Amino acid sequence: MTRRFGDQATFAVEVGEAESPQLRIVDLWAAGKRLTTDDNSTFLPFFCPAMRSTAAQVRRRDVRPCPFPGRSPEETFRLLEQDKTAFREHFWFMEWGETVDNVSRYAYLDDDLILVFAFRRPTHPFPDDLGTIFVARIPPDDFATTLQAAAELLDADFAR
Secondary structure (H helix, E strand, C coil), rough: CEEEEEECCCCCEEEEEEEECCCCEEEECCEEECCCCCEEEEEEHHHHHHHHHHHHHHCCCCEECCCCCCCCCCCHHHHHHHHHHHHHHEEEECHHHHHCEEEEEEEEECCCEEEEEEECCCCCCCHHHHHCEEEEEHHHHHHHHHHHHHHHHHHHHCCC
């Protein structure tokens, strides 16, 4: 049975079936798009701590403000993608391994947590999504609570 935490329109984590004691199907959603189109099999000893770390980072508001004030989220994404210096690395977000390595993603605070992302592989199963920049806005505490709740379920199941 799949359990969903959050709202797919903004940000959600869907916890699915166990594949083994250390592997679990987990789908991530943002802005109505499933991010885990290429790989939704998560290695729990890595994935759970990564989610918890990101939740704590956001709850502390340890996310930088918009790097280009006055620009739209889409323009901000384009400017960060074009920047080949270490500057853009400050905005990398959800560095959770192979589960999301098919997506270029950045985040910043602008009252809400702003997630901007684009699918980057030409093999993406939804060709109309390619070249489109997606934006999700979510209150930081809602985002952190979603991650924390999903991590707690995954940890509890992993401990059994």
